Amino acid sequence: MALRISVIGTGYLGATHAACLAEFGFEVLGLDIDPDKIATLTAGRIPMYEPGLSELLLKHVAGHEGSSGRLRFTTSPQEAAEFGDVHFICVNTPQRKGEFAADMSYVDAAVDSIAPYLTRPALVVGKSTVPVGSASRLAERLAALAPVGEGAELAWNPEFLREGFAVGDTLHPDRIVVGTRSERAEELLREVYATPIAEGVPFVVTDFATAELVKAAANSFLATKISFINAMAEVCESAGADVTQLSKALSYDERIGGKFLNAGLGFGGGCLPKDIRAFMARAGELGADQALTFLREVDSINMRRRSRMVELAREQCGGGFLGRQVAVLGAAFKPNSDDIRDSPALNVAAQIQLQGAQVTVYDPKAMDNARKMFPSLAYADSPMEAAYGAHVVLHLTEWQEFRELDPAELGTVVAERRLLDGRNVLDGAAWRAAGWTYRAMGRPS
Ligand code: UDX
Numbered sequence: 010m011a012l013r014i015s016v017i018g019t020g021y022l023g024a025t026h027a028a029c030l031a032e033f034g035f036e037v038l039g040l041d042i043d044p045d046k047i048a049t050l051t052a053g054r055i056p057m058y059e060p061g062l063s064e065l066l067l068k069h070v071a072g073h074e075g076s077s078g079r080l081r082f083t084t085s086p087q088e089a090a091e092f093g094d095v096h097f098i099c100v101n102t103p104q105r106k107g108e109f110a111a112d113m114s115y116v117d118a119a120v121d122s123i124a125p126y127l128t129r130p131a132l133v134v135g136k137s138t139v140p141v142g143s144a145s146r147l148a149e150r151l152a153a154l155a156p157v158g159e160g161a162e163l164a165w166n167p168e169f170l171r172e173g174f175a176v177g178d179t180l181h182p183d184r185i186v187v188g189t190r191s192e193r194a195e196e197l198l199r200e201v202y203a204t205p206i207a208e209g210v211p212f213v214v215t216d217f218a219t220a221e222l223v224k225a226a227a228n229s230f231l232a233t234k235i236s237f238i239n240a241m242a243e244v245c246e247s248a249g250a251d252v253t254q255l256s257k258a259l260s261y262d263e264r265i266g267g268k269f270l271n272a273g274l275g276f277g278g279g280c281l282p283k284d285i286r287a288f289m290a291r292a293g294e295l296g297a298d299q300a301l302t303f304l305r306e307v308d309s310i311n312m313r314r315r316s317r318m319v320e321l322a323r324e325q326c327g328g329g330f331l332g333r334q335v336a337v338l339g340a341a342f343k344p345n346s347d348d349i350r351d352s353p354a355l356n357v358a359a360q361i362q363l364q365g366a367q368v369t370v371y372d373p374k375a376m377d378n379a380r381k382m383f384p385s386l387a388y389a390d391s392p393m394e395a396a397y398g399a400h401v402v403l404h405l406t407e408w409q410e411f412r413e414l415d416p417a418e419l420g421t422v423v424a425e426r427r428l429l430d431g432r433n434v435l436d437g438a439a440w441r442a443a444g445w446t447y448r449a450m451g452r453p454s
Pocket of ligand 1: 168169170171172173228231235268269270271272273274275276277278279280281342343
């Protein structure tokens with residue numbers, strides 16, 4: 010009989026994972042403690058913006074015309090525990106307030122919620138990003154709480170999906186990493202991933218600690234790459250060089266490659282910033298903090314980009330923000346997402362407002378989230394409306410919509426034609442030709 014799968018936590022990761030497993034042909038039950046989220050998903054909608062995900066849900070959520078009916082949602086841990094042969098834990102591990110360390114309370118609660126109902130052999134698979142050592146601890150906790158005892162096994166299977174590409178990344182992963190302690194666990198996971206889609210994808214089987222560390226190392230490497238090129242941008246600014254040309258020239262070296270080498274406002278989001286901090290905190294606990302001191306620098310280079318943008322904006326406003334209007338294009342931490350967690354764009358907008366400017370923000374998808382989190386900023390319904398009367402326009406999240414803006418048209422509504430490109434993707438020559446002062450980060454003015 011085909012495996013039945015439960016997915017615990019139905020945020021970005023869990024909702025996508027559940028829908029993709031249904032697409033692979035499994036019967037799937039998604040569990041969440043939030044009844045509103047469960048009602049939304051059951052209606053075939055998603056509580057965030059993620060391209061392609063609602064289409065996939067409608068294709069599989071039971072009760073919708075023409076759906077496979079393989080995907081259902083519940084708030085009952087007992088139902089999920091009894092339903093699944095394999096249970097994926099997909100809850101988040103945010104940064105703890107006032108600390109670098111990860112908050113493991115949701116992962117712990119997920120294990121605690123289903124364990125008491127595991128009366129037959131089951132495999133619980135962690136996908137959340139956790140401090141190394143968590144899987145070992147959770148394996149003991151699971152076996153102690155489950156009536157089936159050691160029959161409730163644990164495995165660790167980190168997830169590498171990117172927001173905005175969550176469905177594509179899940180259907181076509183570039184590798185599958187599993188940390189296991191038994192052949193049975195490995196076999197079950199091979200069965201889950203033995204789909205045509207995962208065919209030919211490297212399947213790395215390792216121990217718990219290595220599996221957990223692969224994720225921390227991958228995100229640290231990506232963050233380091235971005236901060237490296239942003240450090241080069243700082244030097245370029247002092248030397249009068251152009252970081253975009255530098256980055257392009259570097260990218261032809263296959264050992265370096267061009268991905269994650271776009272200089273600008275730096276990284277944000279719910280993953281990279283908190284993951285490198287949690288990694289440093291954990292290394293400290295393990296007595297290996299010296300190994301990761303460079304990540305402190307990666308973090309500070311990244312935060313410096315935000316202050317640099319504020320400084321550039323102040324310069325463009327004539328040295329002070331009082332009485333000045335600033336238009337901010339972009340609120341999401343990156344394009345194709347409505348996620349504003351640790352968004353560089355909103356951080357800059359808020360800093361500038363604190364320093365006395367009147368700031369108006371526009372984003373194609375993240376306005377509702379931005380309004381809730383930053384109610385004191387002003388919001389506009391279009392780039393034109395945001396730019397109305399502005400002394401400087403800041404391009405802070407590189408949505409396609411902003412690349413398609415007509416500089417001449419936008420120029421008719423601003424007080425001054427001054428543009429700061431925080432993502433180095435706009436066509437500077439076209440903006441200059443339309444009479445704008447165009448400045449980007451890490452490039453000559
Ligand atoms: C990241 C990892 O890529 C993913 O593998 C992991 O599972 C979760 O964390 P995500 O947070 O969705 O994914 O965003 P990503 O596309 O990696 O971008 C992160 C940030 O880096 C964004 O703010 C983006 O604007 C910034 N970035 C990215 C740069 O500033 N320059 C680049 O060259 C690339």
